[in-house]
Amino acid sequence: MKDVFARLASDFLSAIVFLVIYLVTDNVILATSVAIAGAIAQVIYARVKGRELGYMTYASLALVVVLGTITLLTNDPRFMLAKPAIAHFAIGAIMLKRGWMLRYMPPIVVETAPEYVTAAGYAWAALMFALGAGTIAVAATGDLKLWAFYISAVAGGAKALAFAVQYLVFRLVVTSRRRLNAAPRGVEGTLGSSFKLGYRLGSGLAANDRNPPG
Numbered sequence: 001m002k003d004v005f006a007r008l009a010s011d012f013l014s015a016i017v018f019l020v021i022y023l024v025t026d027n028v029i030l031a032t033s034v035a036i037a038g039a040i041a042q043v044i045y046a047r048v049k050g051r052e053l054g055y056m057t058y059a060s061l062a063l064v065v066v067l068g069t070i071t072l073l074t075n076d077p078r079f080m081l082a083k084p085a086i087a088h089f090a091i092g093a094i095m096l097k098r099g100w101m102l103r104y105m106p107p108i109v110v111e112t113a114p115e116y117v118t119a120a121g122y123a124w125a126a127l128m129f130a131l132g133a134g135t136i137a138v139a140a141t142g143d144l145k146l147w148a149f150y151i152s153a154v155a156g157g158a159k160a161l162a163f164a165v166q167y168l169v170f171r172l173v174v175t176s177r178r179r180l181n182a183a184p185r186g187v188e189g190t191l192g193s194s195f196k197l198g199y200r201l202g203s204g205l206a207a208n209d210r211n212p213p214g
Contacts, residue, residue, distance in 0.1 A: 014035050014038055014039050014042075014064055014083070015035070015080060015081060015083055015084050015151070016151070017031075017034060017035050017038055018031045018032060018034070018035035018077070018080045018081075019031075019081070019144060019147070019148060021034050021035075022077055022144070023144060028071060028072075028075050028076075028077050029072060029075075031077070031080075032068045032071045032072050032077075032080060033068075033072075035064060035068060035080060036064055036065060036068040039060070039061050039064035039065075040061065040064075040065075042061075043058075043061050059090065060087060063083055063086055063087075064083065067079045067080055067082070067083050068080060077142070077144070078139050078140060078142055081135075081138075081139035081144075081147050082135065082136050082139040082140075084132075084135050084151065084155075085131075085132040085133070085135035085136045085139070086132070087132075088128045088129070088131050088132030088135065089128070089129065089132045091128050092125045092126075092127075092128030092129040092132065093125075095121055095122075095124050095125035095128060096122070096125045097121075098118060098121070099114075099117070099118050099121065100121050101117050101118070101120055101121040101124070102114065102117050102118070102121075105117050105170075108174060109170050109174055112173070112174045112177050112178065113170065113173045113174055113177065116169065116170065116173055117170075120166055120169075120170075123162075124162065127158060127159075127162055131154075131155050131158060131159075134150060134154065134155070135150065135151070135155070138150045
């Protein structure tokens, strides 16, 4: 899961670099060229460091080049601003795989509430699709300030809130189920103690009946 969001962060980085340069220079060609060069430099740096690059890395680079080229040809920044949406859609599609989140959860959560983890995986997929659609809608307006607010506050805040809600729900469910599973053993122990105490009292009374005092 960490790799998934690292990929998203990288995609956002290229778009943010483009946005910053464009706001400072008001030059679409310069901003797009730097964004493309930056994406290529990221891949080259990773290769030099010997890091393993997956399909999504090359797909992201291809998107930067394609959308950047379209931006250069049309002189329209909206194509570059829409790029993070495609990454959201791709990651959302990956998250539709049943149980993908199980490998990232602590064993206690997997053992206690596996169905909640599976449901959370689908919820994350839905969130990715929703954020991707929102990114396209905001990019289509061409409002750079609105796009910057959406990417930083709305998209970033939604992911942070989702993490917080997921943590609280999993914690409550695991705690509740562990208490529920422990309850029968506690009751059984109480009943066993009561039975032993009753047996002893009964034995004592029987002994008194056989040997009355005096």
